[in-house]
Amino acid sequence: MTKITGLTVHDVRFPTAAAGDGSDAINRGDYSATYVELHTAEGVTGTGLTFTNGRGNELTCAAVEALRHHVVGHDVDRLCTAEGARTLTADVQLRWLGPEKGVIHMAAGAVLNAVWDLRARVAGLPMWRLLSELPTAELVAAVDFRHITDALTPAEAAELLDRGLDGYEERRKGVEETGFPSYTTSVGWLGYPDEKVRALTRQAVKDGWTAVKMKVGGPIDDDVRRAGIIRAEIGPDALLMMDANQVWDVDEAIANMARLAAFEPHWIEEPTHADDVLGHARIQQSLGDRCRVATGEVAANKVIFKQLLQAGAIGVMQIDACRVSGVGEVLAELLMAAKFGVPVCPHAGGVGLCEYVQHLSFFDHLRLGSPLEGRMVEYVDHLHEHFTDPVTVVGGRYRLPERPGYSVELRPEAIATYSFPAGPAWRA
Amino acid sequence: MTKITGLTVHDVRFPTAAAGDGSDAINRGDYSATYVELHTAEGVTGTGLTFTNGRGNELTCAAVEALRHHVVGHDVDRLCTAEGARTLTADVQLRWLGPEKGVIHMAAGAVLNAVWDLRARVAGLPMWRLLSELPTAELVAAVDFRHITDALTPAEAAELLDRGLDGYEERRKGVEETGFPSYTTSVGWLGYPDEKVRALTRQAVKDGWTAVKMKVGGPIDDDVRRAGIIRAEIGPDALLMMDANQVWDVDEAIANMARLAAFEPHWIEEPTHADDVLGHARIQQSLGDRCRVATGEVAANKVIFKQLLQAGAIGVMQIDACRVSGVGEVLAELLMAAKFGVPVCPHAGGVGLCEYVQHLSFFDHLRLGSPLEGRMVEYVDHLHEHFTDPVTVVGGRYRLPERPGYSVELRPEAIATYSFPAGPAWRA
Numbered sequence: 001m002t003k004i005t006g007l008t009v010h011d012v013r014f015p016t017a018a019a020g021d022g023s024d025a026i027n028r029g030d031y032s033a034t035y036v037e038l039h040t041a042e043g044v045t046g047t048g049l050t051f052t053n054g055r056g057n058e059l060t061c062a063a064v065e066a067l068r069h070h071v072v073g074h075d076v077d078r079l080c081t082a083e084g085a086r087t088l089t090a091d092v093q094l095r096w097l098g099p100e101k102g103v104i105h106m107a108a109g110a111v112l113n114a115v116w117d118l119r120a121r122v123a124g125l126p127m128w129r130l131l132s133e134l135p136t137a138e139l140v141a142a143v144d145f146r147h148i149t150d151a152l153t154p155a156e157a158a159e160l161l162d163r164g165l166d167g168y169e170e171r172r173k174g175v176e177e178t179g180f181p182s183y184t185t186s187v188g189w190l191g192y193p194d195e196k197v198r199a200l201t202r203q204a205v206k207d208g209w210t211a212v213k214m215k216v217g218g219p220i221d222d223d224v225r226r227a228g229i230i231r232a233e234i235g236p237d238a239l240l241m242m243d244a245n246q247v248w249d250v251d252e253a254i255a256n257m258a259r260l261a262a263f264e265p266h267w268i269e270e271p272t273h274a275d276d277v278l279g280h281a282r283i284q285q286s287l288g289d290r291c292r293v294a295t296g297e298v299a300a301n302k303v304i305f306k307q308l309l310q311a312g313a314i315g316v317m318q319i320d321a322c323r324v325s326g327v328g329e330v331l332a333e334l335l336m337a338a339k340f341g342v343p344v345c346p347h348a349g350g351v352g353l354c355e356y357v358q359h360l361s362f363f364d365h366l367r368l369g370s371p372l373e374g375r376m377v378e379y380v381d382h383l384h385e386h387f388t389d390p391v392t393v394v395g396g397r398y399r400l401p402e403r404p405g406y407s408v409e410l411r412p413e414a415i416a417t418y419s420f421p422a423g424p425a426w427r428a
Numbered sequence: 429m430t431k432i433t434g435l436t437v438h439d440v441r442f443p444t445a446a447a448g449d450g451s452d453a454i455n456r457g458d459y460s461a462t463y464v465e466l467h468t469a470e471g472v473t474g475t476g477l478t479f480t481n482g483r484g485n486e487l488t489c490a491a492v493e494a495l496r497h498h499v500v501g502h503d504v505d506r507l508c509t510a511e512g513a514r515t516l517t518a519d520v521q522l523r524w525l526g527p528e529k530g531v532i533h534m535a536a537g538a539v540l541n542a543v544w545d546l547r548a549r550v551a552g553l554p555m556w557r558l559l560s561e562l563p564t565a566e567l568v569a570a571v572d573f574r575h576i577t578d579a580l581t582p583a584e585a586a587e588l589l590d591r592g593l594d595g596y597e598e599r600r601k602g603v604e605e606t607g608f609p610s611y612t613t614s615v616g617w618l619g620y621p622d623e624k625v626r627a628l629t630r631q632a633v634k635d636g637w638t639a640v641k642m643k644v645g646g647p648i649d650d651d652v653r654r655a656g657i658i659r660a661e662i663g664p665d666a667l668l669m670m671d672a673n674q675v676w677d678v679d680e681a682i683a684n685m686a687r688l689a690a691f692e693p694h695w696i697e698e699p700t701h702a703d704d705v706l707g708h709a710r711i712q713q714s715l716g717d718r719c720r721v722a723t724g725e726v727a728a729n730k731v732i733f734k735q736l737l738q739a740g741a742i743g744v745m746q747i748d749a750c751r752v753s754g755v756g757e758v759l760a761e762l763l764m765a766a767k768f769g770v771p772v773c774p775h776a777g778g779v780g781l782c783e784y785v786q787h788l789s790f791f792d793h794l795r796l797g798s799p800l801e802g803r804m805v806e807y808v809d810h811l812h813e814h815f816t817d818p819v820t821v822v823g824g825r826y827r828l829p830e831r832p833g834y835s836v837e838l839r840p841e842a843i844a845t846y847s848f849p850a851g852p853a854w855r856a
Contacts, residue, residue, distance in 0.1 A: 066484050
């Protein structure tokens with residue numbers, strides 16, 4: 001039993017907007033973290049964060065404060081169960097602010113991820129290993145099945161988790177040797193001119209990348225031209241993914257993808273509004289086998305993911321580590337994807353998202369037995385230097401993290417420098 | 429041209445939780461308002477609010493502050509267009525906190541409703557009349573069609589609005605004489621004992637109510653017993669609505685409604701999670717013509733409503749005035765409902781929601797020509813005394829408001845008394 005004795009939240013923002021990094025059809029942000037530290041009498045600190053785009057990071061920080069009384073004074077193991085997590089996600093007054101979406105849900109994600117980080121640190125295990133080696137009953141107890149039993153029952157989850165124990169050691173040895181497949185998004189932000197896109201793509205190929213993602217959703221002729229540049233640089237065999245960041249209407253997405261399909265995209269990501277399950281289903285139907293529809297980075301909760309799977313709306317499911325209410329809800333999403341046979345390729349980038357999601361993909365492969373084929377973790381080469389345990393990506397593949405926890409601990413000097421608005425990076 | 433020169437936001441909370449008013453299967457709150465005042469050099473003040481359940485009202489207040497720069501210094505008429513509203517709803521940094529959902533979207537609702545209130549006050553018209561008499565082109569310009577053109581195009585909206593001009597004067601005379609149908613939710617909160625439910629129902633019948641709503645979602649045997657009490661009191665001809673406040677899973681909803689259908693409910697409201705379009709569709713399918721599925725009070729945005737209509741998931745659409753981003757987005761919802769032929773029965777209660785939504789239903793009837801049959805505005809007899817222009821409901825029917833604006837202006841003494849945490853109501 002580990003009791004949480006205190007909570008600190010930091011508003012940390014990196015001034016990335018000016019450089020055009022991370023710019024796409026909808027967003028142009030100062031990559032930011034609502035950064036949570038949970039304290040214990042034993043001296044172990046748990047850290048979690050949720051990612052935001054700059055303005056408004058004070059809101060997720062304030063939402064963490066509103067959740068404080070549900071964690072301070074409470075037990076870590078209890079908060080790692082569905083009942084414990086539900087004290088945050090189904091608070092009889094706070095639930096109205098979602099329900100289970102937006103600012104309040106993202107804050108729950110930062111807090112509950114910090115709780116799980118604390119658990120992993122106490123156990124002395126990296127998150128992927130803690131999760132992969134937990135008894136089936138404890139994993140099932142961590143999942144809140146409310147509102148998803150029509151897609152996944154506790155018994156079905158247990159069966160998937162038990163079955164996944166077969167071959168665990170071999171798979172672990174495999175990824176220790178070869179890592180986990182990845183792709184890079186650093187080549188084609190909308191804010192970059194053509195020549196920068198060409199140079200970055202050429203460099204990515206030299207660095208061993210065989211899968212790259214470009215942003216689309218600008219004027220369609222520009223998208224077509226940029227797709228041509230990137231496809232020419234990577235050659236016919238590498239994977240090219242496209243990401244529209246929700247800018248299109250449904251029929252517009254169908255029309256534009258009819259043109260962009262010429263460049264043989266592996267997937268089209270966020271072709272329309274993130275809440276539009278039926279719209280995604282229509283777009284997937286129009287593309288057939290030519291291209292997968294992918295979404296999920298801002299899918300509000302497990303109920304949206306459930307429907308995307310039930311409707312056959314996606315060929316690739318993109319989870320995010322901290323948009324939803326932390327590890328427990330992500331487990332629900334991974335289990336549903338496994339049941340429906342849809343590969344999971346997590347969203348990363350931003351601040352700390354690569355550090356987080358690598359653990360989830362390793363769990364998906366190691367404990368759920370999902371094959372590596374068709375699975376990749378996004379990689380963006382920004383801001384890793386601020387973490388105490390940054391990701392290691394070699395030749396386009398993530399290596400297994402070894403240090404205990406969930407890997408999103410910021411260096412103290414990063415917190416000090418980039419704290420908003422008082423840090424030196426913002427006083428200038 | 430009216431320029432907004434200042435914005436004030438108040439955190440106003442009424443201590444209702446202790447009495448059990450407003451208690452249901454999911455919520456038990458201190459009814460609260462994030463209350464916005466917009467100032468002008470001319471001395472006219474616009475007021476808007478979004479409703480919350482108590483804890484967390486400081487978050488929607490902080491979100492209003494985050495939106496301040498999009499309204500202060502800007503023109504009212506411009507902010508009443510889709511392009512103007514989009515400066516709030518599609519801010520390149522803040523959008524990440526939704527998108528278009530939760531705390532940030534509710535705050536946009538409070539702010540943009542205050543903008544529209546200002547417009548109505550400057551015009552000297554109650555909101556229903558301002559909206560009902562606006563030229564079609566201005567109403568179409570107020571709707572952001574992004575992400576809904578697969579359900580409703582600007583041309584279709586214009587046609588509905590033009591057609592609705594026919595018979596406007598006759599309908600207006602009609603509702604001036606007879607008012608707008610309503611129903612009461614004050615009889616059957618889950619927190620009330622059986623005898624209180626029986627007494628309140630008996631009184632409601634005496635007061636002229638022919639439609640009442642009960643909360644369900646407790647132990648099913650209790651729900652069945654309470655349904656029996658209420659049906660016995662109201663007789664076979666009055667309408668009985670049921671509201672589960674999202675507590676059931678999809679298959680649980682289907683099973684429970686198979687029992688509760690014996691009491692001939694007019695609708696089952698929020699039978700499962702608010703985001704579950706496909707779940708609602710299955711429940712509606714299981715009930716067939718026996719009972720309508722209704723939802724919408726926490727539907728995050730127009731994209732959720734679009735899908736509920738496209739999927740045939742609802743037989744009654746329940747809009748809310750301030751969960752979404754204000755008048756412009758509600759117009760989109762009303763127009764989609766009109767196109768799909770689904771009656772709108774707005775959500776009310778809370779703080780100021782009755783005051784708000786009466787205007788929207790009057791617009792639906794007067795300008796869109798929606799018949800009164802099958803349409804009702806919810807009525808809850810709480811907290812009206814705190815408003816300067818409270819609703820008038822006589823014999824179970826709303827009367828047309830006559831004073832300029834959107835009717836959600838609080839009395840100064842109410843703001844002072846219930847301000848949180850400094851007001852005298854909270855210092856005790």
